[in-house]
Amino acid sequence: MFDVLIIGGGVSGISCALVLGSAKDKAFALNKKIGIFTHQKTSSLQEAVFNNAYGIPPGKLGSDLLIESTRDLSETYPHLIQIPNEKVLKIEGAYPEFTITTNKNSYQSKIIVVAIGAANTFAIEGLMDYIEPHKKSIPEKQRIQLRNVDHKVTEGIYVAGTLAGWRSQLSIAAGSGAAVATDILTLWNNGIQTHAHDSIKK
Numbered sequence: 001m002f003d004v005l006i007i008g009g010g011v012s013g014i015s016c017a018l019v020l021g022s023a024k025d026k027a028f029a030l031n032k033k034i035g036i037f038t039h040q041k042t043s044s045l046q047e048a049v050f051n052n053a054y055g056i057p058p059g060k061l062g063s064d065l066l067i068e069s070t071r072d073l074s075e076t077y078p079h080l081i082q083i084p085n086e087k088v089l090k091i092e093g094a095y096p097e098f099t100i101t102t103n104k105n106s107y108q109s110k111i112i113v114v115a116i117g118a119a120n121t122f123a124i125e126g127l128m129d130y131i132e133p134h135k136k137s138i139p140e141k142q143r144i145q146l147r148n149v150d151h152k153v154t155e156g157i158y159v160a161g162t163l164a165g166w167r168s169q170l171s172i173a174a175g176s177g178a179a180v181a182t183d184i185l186t187l188w189n190n191g192i193q194t195h196a197h198d199s200i201k202k
Helices: 012-020 064-077 170-188
Strands: 002-007 034-037 082-083 088-094 098-104 106-115 131-133 142-148 151-155 158-160
Touching: 002 012, 002 098, 012 034, 012 064, 012 170, 064 082, 106 170, 158 170
Parallel strands: 002 034, 002 106, 034 082, 106 158
Antiparallel strands: 088 098, 098 106, 131 142, 151 158
16 A cells, blocks of 8 residues: 555656655654656657756756656655556545556555646546646647646545646646645644755754
8 A cells, every 4th residue: 555656757746756755754754655657658748858947957858857857766765666667547446545557557545646747638537527628728739637726636636737737837847746745745744734855954
């Protein structure tokens, strides 16, 4: 049983995983089992080049960023379980016991974070009733989002990035993933507002 399973290895998913991973030494996060499906084939980053994203050198290719981000996540927070090359097909159950079925396996998790793109090809059974037109995309693009309030779709299910209704700017997507992570950390911390910072201070 995972405590959190993140669906999506793009900007918002990896950002969410990084923040959750960085809380590993906090008492309320000890022994939490965190996983992320790092399937990236359909990520919009595959065709991106970045010149206006904070902290990223101009000219950085999105395809390179995808490779580097999963590697960095593995090296920095090896306790996070990366699940590559699996596509999520179905979500069943209710908080705190969901079953996630992929094209290869099934998993159980207490909390799910959905952090994949906003294409109208979205087809995860169990979430289809939450689909609505994307509120910050032009209608011609036929983008969708999952109905949510402050990233929360329903009890135990969160959505991040463009699928949460945000615009497709890297910085916005990363912030959305981090916001979900801090909401989960707050939940683990018995509702006390919290976040995780790394610091050079001793």
